[in-house]
Amino acid sequence: MIVMTKDTMQIVREQDVVPFRNRVREYAAKIGMSLVNQTKLITAASELVRNMLKYANGGKVLIEIISKNAQTGVRLTFIDEGPGIANVQQAMQDGFSTGKSLGLGLPGTKRLVNEFDIKSTLGEGTTVTVIHWKNGR
Amino acid sequence: MDRIPILKMGPFLLVTIQVDLYDRLALTLENDLISMVSQTGAKGVLIDISAVTIVDSFMGRILGNIASMSRIMDAETVVVGMQPAVAITLVELGLTLQGVYTALDVEKGMDLLYNKIGIIDVLEEDDQEEEPDDCND
Amino acid sequence: MSTTAQHLQKHRQRIIETWMKNQLTDAALRDDLMSNDELRSQSDELLTALLRAFNSGNFDDVYSSDYDQVIEILNDISITRARQGFSPRETGQYVISLKKAVNEVLEEELKDDPGALYQETRKTDSVLDSLSMITFETFIKGREEVIFRQTDEINEISTPVIRVWDGILALPIIGTLDSARTQIVMENLLQEIVNTGSSIAILDISGVPAVDSLVAQHLIKTVSATRLMGAECIISGIRAEIAQTIVHLGIDLSNIKTKATLASALQLAFSMTNVEVRKINRNAGFKLMK
Numbered sequence: 001m002i003v004m005t006k007d008t009m010q011i012v013r014e015q016d017v018v019p020f021r022n023r024v025r026e027y028a029a030k031i032g033m034s035l036v037n038q039t040k041l042i043t044a045a046s047e048l049v050r051n052m053l054k055y056a057n058g059g060k061v062l063i064e065i066i067s068k069n070a071q072t073g074v075r076l077t078f079i080d081e082g083p084g085i086a087n088v089q090q091a092m093q094d095g096f097s098t099g100k101s102l103g104l105g106l107p108g109t110k111r112l113v114n115e116f117d118i119k120s121t122l123g124e125g126t127t128v129t130v131i132h133w134k135n136g137r
Numbered sequence: 138m139d140r141i142p143i144l145k146m147g148p149f150l151l152v153t154i155q156v157d158l159y160d161r162l163a164l165t166l167e168n169d170l171i172s173m174v175s176q177t178g179a180k181g182v183l184i185d186i187s188a189v190t191i192v193d194s195f196m197g198r199i200l201g202n203i204a205s206m207s208r209i210m211d212a213e214t215v216v217v218g219m220q221p222a223v224a225i226t227l228v229e230l231g232l233t234l235q236g237v238y239t240a241l242d243v244e245k246g247m248d249l250l251y252n253k254i255g256i257i258d259v260l261e262e263d264d265q266e267e268e269p270d271d272c273n274d
Numbered sequence: 275m276s277t278t279a280q281h282l283q284k285h286r287q288r289i290i291e292t293w294m295k296n297q298l299t300d301a302a303l304r305d306d307l308m309s310n311d312e313l314r315s316q317s318d319e320l321l322t323a324l325l326r327a328f329n330s331g332n333f334d335d336v337y338s339s340d341y342d343q344v345i346e347i348l349n350d351i352s353i354t355r356a357r358q359g360f361s362p363r364e365t366g367q368y369v370i371s372l373k374k375a376v377n378e379v380l381e382e383e384l385k386d387d388p389g390a391l392y393q394e395t396r397k398t399d400s401v402l403d404s405l406s407m408i409t410f411e412t413f414i415k416g417r418e419e420v421i422f423r424q425t426d427e428i429n430e431i432s433t434p435v436i437r438v439w440d441g442i443l444a445l446p447i448i449g450t451l452d453s454a455r456t457q458i459v460m461e462n463l464l465q466e467i468v469n470t471g472s473s474i475a476i477l478d479i480s481g482v483p484a485v486d487s488l489v490a491q492h493l494i495k496t497v498s499a500t501r502l503m504g505a506e507c508i509i510s511g512i513r514a515e516i517a518q519t520i521v522h523l524g525i526d527l528s529n530i531k532t533k534a535t536l537a538s539a540l541q542l543a544f545s546m547t548n549v550e551v552r553k554i555n556r557n558a559g560f561k562l563m564k
Contacts, residue, residue: 014160021157021191036461039190039222043230046193105194108230136457217504221464224502225457233498240504241471 004065004072011049012058020061021046024076027063028132031072037136041074044112047105048078048128056082056125066131073114073133081125088120141166143173148180149250150212151243155188163199171206181250182207185243187218197232204237213238213253217246278380278394279328285379286325292378293317296371320347321372333397336404348405349412356416365413369406373399433459435466442543443472444536446511448481456492460499473505474543478536480511490525497530506531506546510539 007027009020024045028038045061052059059080066075085091092106110116115131139162144151150173152166170182182203186192192200204214215238219227227233238253240246282289294314323343330340337345348369355365376398384391433455438444445463449455463475477496482489493509500507510533512520520527533539544551 018157018159036222036225036457039220039226040229042191043193043226046191046195047230050193050195108194108232111229111231112226136454219503221461221468221499221503224464224499225460227502228495228499234502239502241467241473242504245471245473245504 001066001068003075004067007063009061009063010058011052011061014053016058017046017049017053020049024063024074027065027074031065031074031134033074033132033134034136037132037134040112040136041076041130041132044109044130044132045076047109047112048076048130051105052078052080052082056080059125071133071135073131075129075131078128079125080127084122084124084126085118085120086122088118092118139165140169143169145173145177145179146183148254149183149247150174150177150179150181151183151185153185153188157189157191158196158199160195163196167199167203167206170203171210174207174210174212179212180254181212182214183243183246183250184214184216185218185246186216186223187220187242189223190220192219192223192227192232194230194232197227197230197234200234200237204234208236213250215240215246215249217241217243278333278397279325279331281380281383281394282328282376282398283325285383286321289372289375289379290314290318290321292375293321293372296374297368316351317372320344320351323347324372328398328401333401336401336408344405345408348409352409352412353416353419356413357420362410362413365409366406369402369409373402373406376402429455429458433462435462437466437470437472438476438540439543439547439549441470441472441547442474442476442540443467443470444476444478444540446478446481446536450483451489451492453492456496460496463496464499464503467500467503467505474546475500475505475507476536476539476543477507477509478511478539479509479516480513480536482511482516485516485519485525487523487525490520490523490527494527494530508533508539508542510534510536 005027007023009023010016011020021042024042025038028041033041049061052061059078059082062075062077062079064075064077066073092110106118109130113130113132114136115129117129118126119128120126139156141152141154141156141162144153150170152170154166156162158166173179174182184200184203189196200214200216207214216234217240219239238246238249240249294310294317297313297317298310327341327344332338332340335341351368352365355368377395380391380394380398384394432448433445436444436446443463443466445459447459451459463477466472467475477493479485479493485493497507497509508531509527512532512534531542533542
């Protein structure tokens with residue numbers, strides 16, 4: 001896997017969400033991702049960044065263009081220092097929510113992207129990594 | 138503070154969302170729209186999202202809320218002009234906007250509302266309906 | 275400079291000649307796909323890179339940077355050959371015939387010293403064996419790329435959206451529905467709905483061999499997406515055995531309008547759009563006369 005470009009964005013308040021989405025769109029458009037795949041990636045990014053604001057009061061996001069096996073894609077890494085998730089497995093189930101949301105967040109987001117990885121330590125924070133390839137496969 | 142304009146058109150309210158909604162703007166819209174419904178006694182709400190490129194679960198929830206709240210006040214809500222990429226993404230996310238009516242464009246949305254609220258007679262007198270009266274059995 | 279490289283460098287011209295001869299005498303050589311001159315310059319380039327790599331004295335690890343150039347050239351050759359339609363045998367022969375040529379030269383050079391000959395051939399053999407392995411791998415990869423491209427093309431052409439009536443679209447699905455294909459079907463269908471302003475889409479699944487819960491899920495997704503756009507979706511072409519599996523698997527399609535045939539789906543679409551199609555009896559007057 002080769003990282004071609006790298007960019008970091010701090011997310012501290014709700015107003016950062018729209019500029020962040022635009023930044024992700026820029027990168028996705030740069031590698032020639034189709035409109036549907038762009039929309040999926042940006043929606044996933046939006047969900048994750050909202051989670052970060054809601055549960056951890058923000059954090060930072062690493063935006064990278066990567067290349068693996070002749071495929072190009074966008075990798076987003078969401079890093080927060082929030083309370084962490086007690087039961088990651090449970091959080092990944094459809095319909096589960098600790099807040100008042102619909103509980104679509106994490107499992108729904110996972111369905112939108114090609115690769116999804118979540119690591120969380122109670123009291124230390126959560127890191128979510130998603131990858132979406134140019135051709136969406 | 139930014140506000141999304143709400144237009145009153147006969148018995149309906151029309152909202153055209155032209156910008157990417159950040160959370161506070163969406164919440165303001167929800168408030169404004171609901172108080173407009175109660176003030177004007179509108180029978181229907183048309184929300185045109187043809188210029189919206191991202192609908193995430195938060196935005197989806199706002200649309201659902203507007204529909205449920207309006208219904209309690211005896212007004213139906215139609216969301217019109219959703220982009221294909223947005224529709225595909227919402228389905229993948231698991232959000233099907235239950236309880237919200239949809240239409241391809243404002244015109245079709247208007248027809249749908251007239252049908253739903255059963256004031257089709259008024260419409261036919263105005264001779265706006267496509268089929269002539271003698272066609273009805 | 276390693277001794278092996280020295281020996282081979284000295285007889286570079288002979289290796290190239292023998293190698294070319296080996297390749298040309300191979301009955302399977304496709305001179306229709308590649309001219310001799312082209313083959314020679316390609317072979318020459320590879321040999322130069324290989325000798326340079328031998329020169330480094332590294333005979334153990336072909337994945338090290340010493341062999342970067344060799345592997346690059348080889349990959350290029352096998353990918354091109356895979357695309358041109360060479361057989362795996364022909365492509366494999368390419369490196370194997372080089373091995374023969376190298377061995378011949380070494381044998382000639384070291385015929386008085388069997389011990390050294392053994393050592394040298396063992397070293398070159400191991401490198402060339404690894405290289406032929408890489409050639410095969412890349413060849414298969416090249417073929418896979420061809421397959422992927424064709425799959426994309428099939429997906430693209432196998433999902434035509436037909437405008438059957440003003441405001442009514444039909445989409446016959448042939449073959450099985452996986453997630454990649456569902457996405458293409460959805461994209462095409464939804465885009466066409468926007469383009470034509472159609473309010474009804476008929477999804478005909480007569481050509482889908484089997485509906486399991488995954489395929490059903492894809493169908494449900496397509497219907498949901500169509501509804502979000504503000505159009506209605508009818509699924510037609512449900513055969514008896516498909517109905518049976520759907521019920522046995524406990525798949526809930528009760529929210530979806532389904533019809534057995536495209537004709538009855540079209541009829542439903544007509545009644546939904548308030549269209550009436552009638553048969554006109556042109557002979558009525560004539561019969562009365564009789």
